[in-house]
Amino acid sequence: MAIAPELRAQILRLYQAEHWRIGTIASQLHLHRDTVQRVIAQACVMRPDAPLRPSQIDAYLPFIRDTLAKFPTLAASRLHAMVRERGYTGGPDHFRHLVACHRPRPAAEAYLRLRTLPGEQAQCDWGHFGHLVVGQAKRPLMAFVMVLSYSRRIFLRFSLNARMDSFLRGHVLAFAAFGGVARVLLYDNLKSAVLERVDHAGGSAIRFNADLLAFAAAHRYEPRPVAVARGNEKGRVERSIRYIRENFFAARTFTDVDDLNAQAQVWCEGPACDRRWPEDDRLTVRQAGLVEQPSLMKLPEHDYPVAERLEVHAGKTPYVRFDLNDYSIPHTHVRRTLTVLADPDRVRVLDGATVLATHRRSWDRRAQIEQEAHVQALVDHKRGARAHRATDRLTQAVPAAAELLQRAAARGHNLGSVTAGLSKLLDRYGAKPMQAAVAEALARDVPHPNAVRLALERARHADQTPPPVDTPLSQRARLLDVTVQAHALDAYDALRPVADPTSDPTSDHTGEPTTAPAPKPTDPKDEP
Numbered sequence: 001m002a003i004a005p006e007l008r009a010q011i012l013r014l015y016q017a018e019h020w021r022i023g024t025i026a027s028q029l030h031l032h033r034d035t036v037q038r039v040i041a042q043a044c045v046m047r048p049d050a051p052l053r054p055s056q057i058d059a060y061l062p063f064i065r066d067t068l069a070k071f072p073t074l075a076a077s078r079l080h081a082m083v084r085e086r087g088y089t090g091g092p093d094h095f096r097h098l099v100a101c102h103r104p105r106p107a108a109e110a111y112l113r114l115r116t117l118p119g120e121q122a123q124c125d126w127g128h129f130g131h132l133v134v135g136q137a138k139r140p141l142m143a144f145v146m147v148l149s150y151s152r153r154i155f156l157r158f159s160l161n162a163r164m165d166s167f168l169r170g171h172v173l174a175f176a177a178f179g180g181v182a183r184v185l186l187y188d189n190l191k192s193a194v195l196e197r198v199d200h201a202g203g204s205a206i207r208f209n210a211d212l213l214a215f216a217a218a219h220r221y222e223p224r225p226v227a228v229a230r231g232n233e234k235g236r237v238e239r240s241i242r243y244i245r246e247n248f249f250a251a252r253t254f255t256d257v258d259d260l261n262a263q264a265q266v267w268c269e270g271p272a273c274d275r276r277w278p279e280d281d282r283l284t285v286r287q288a289g290l291v292e293q294p295s296l297m298k299l300p301e302h303d304y305p306v307a308e309r310l311e312v313h314a315g316k317t318p319y320v321r322f323d324l325n326d327y328s329i330p331h332t333h334v335r336r337t338l339t340v341l342a343d344p345d346r347v348r349v350l351d352g353a354t355v356l357a358t359h360r361r362s363w364d365r366r367a368q369i370e371q372e373a374h375v376q377a378l379v380d381h382k383r384g385a386r387a388h389r390a391t392d393r394l395t396q397a398v399p400a401a402a403e404l405l406q407r408a409a410a411r412g413h414n415l416g417s418v419t420a421g422l423s424k425l426l427d428r429y430g431a432k433p434m435q436a437a438v439a440e441a442l443a444r445d446v447p448h449p450n451a452v453r454l455a456l457e458r459a460r461h462a463d464q465t466p467p468p469v470d471t472p473l474s475q476r477a478r479l480l481d482v483t484v485q486a487h488a489l490d491a492y493d494a495l496r497p498v499a500d501p502t503s504d505p506t507s508d509h510t511g512e513p514t515t516a517p518a519p520k521p522t523d524p525k526d527e528p
Contacts, residue, residue, distance in 0.1 A: 014028075118292040175219065330357070391405065417449075
């Protein structure tokens with residue numbers, strides 16, 4: 001803003017002659033205080049600073065500086081409590097502002113600009129982009145980002161988790177998009193790459209994730225973690241994630257993760273590749289990528305398996321639990337430990353090398369993903385087992401019932417209804433009357449429970465016995481009728497100590513005879 005000479009002169013007069021404050025001049029002349037300060041500074045007429053008034057904290061400044069030198073991050077509230085114990089009477093709010101002026105500041109660090117050769121290095125990391133609600137589940141929206149350090153080409157893929165299978169799948173798709181593999185990949189100290197790290201004076205002891213080492217060996221690159229809390233060592237991917245947030249993800253609409261990944265692929269191959277290359281304004285990232293691509297290592301001949309593999313235990317129901325959902329299996333494989341192989345689209349359940357079931361993957365929560373054949377097979381098995389148990393009990397108690405069931409089946413009767421009716425008659429009348437009634441029904445050539453019931457009623461009228469009545473009993477009453485077999489107690493006699501026949505029970509250890517104690521008088525209540 002250009003200042004007129006008249007206004008400049010007025011500012012200097014009010015400041016020097018009238019001794020107005022800068023803020024007063026700015027408010028009265030309707031200027032910004034920075035403008036007033038610039039005019040006064042250019043004229044070199046700054047008034048000398050007034051001497052600072054003495055403060056209560058002055059006597060405690062040596063102690064405060066020494067304490068902050070030892071503990072730079074010590075809270076001002078704790079420091080205020082310490083100086084109050086030493087006689088300071090000021091309030092905490094003003095003390096906090098005073099301490100901020102004396103707190104040591106770390107020295108500014110300078111960084112070298114790193115340059116890499118084509119195909120030498122790539123950097124990758126996860127970025128968190130909020131959450132997605134899928135049914136009843138709230139899933140994190142994670143972005144796998146890989147950047148070629150030389151050309152700055154970006155690969156971007158979103159997923160609903162940051163597990164190891166998604167991490168390795170991102171590598172495979174990035175290598176395919178770049179057309180090769182860089183020789184060194186830089187990682188942050190995330191658990192997918194580094195399980196344990198101990199830094200010491202001689203270097204760092206690092207224990208890598210075994211799955212990542214196997215994947216790196218198959219693709220012949222070197223995994224290299226950066227130092228802890230040193231994001232500047234992989235600044236290219238950090239800046240790329242910020243670029244993705246501002247240039248791609250901001251205000252973007254999508255229906256699901258697949259739609260978002262399709263848009264991300266178009267963006268990576270379009271605007272992200274058409275931006276200027278930082279190393280040379282005359283080239284684009286696409287042109288730099290074409291220069292770098294021949295220097296990348298070739299992809300392996302065979303695809304590396306990156307599906308998530310998990311051992312699961314099937315309970316008594318024909319389902320296995322995986323990722324908050326239940327997937328059906330054949331009922332013949334319950335109570336076993338099975339293997340789940342999962343990718344973003346499908347879930348396979350295996351018993352050894354045999355695939356038991358294949359389902360679409362659900363990202364919902366508490367959902368049951370079933371195959372109708374699995375459930376129907378269990379229903380048929382239960383019905384058959386129930387009928388088989390009833391038939392066995394009936395034929396064992398009433399042998400003639402086997403022939404009756406065969407004739408009933410030949411005539412097209414429902415064997416389930418026939419078996420159920422005969423079982424009820426067996427419970428009410430008993431096995432012996434049932435055998436005679438079934439024989440009479442077979443003699444009349446009427447293989448049906450009604451004929452057996454009529455024969456039982458005729459026999460009851462002939463014997464002049466009352467009709468049988470079903471008496472429901474409780475569980476306790478039924479247990480009272482349980483027959484308990486008595487066992488011989490001779491085995492307990494072997495547990496009694498055997499007396500030494502050479503010893504005299506009426507003598508003590510001195511060898512002198514002793515008198516046996518008199519028997520205790522019998523209580524009349526104990527007599528039978």
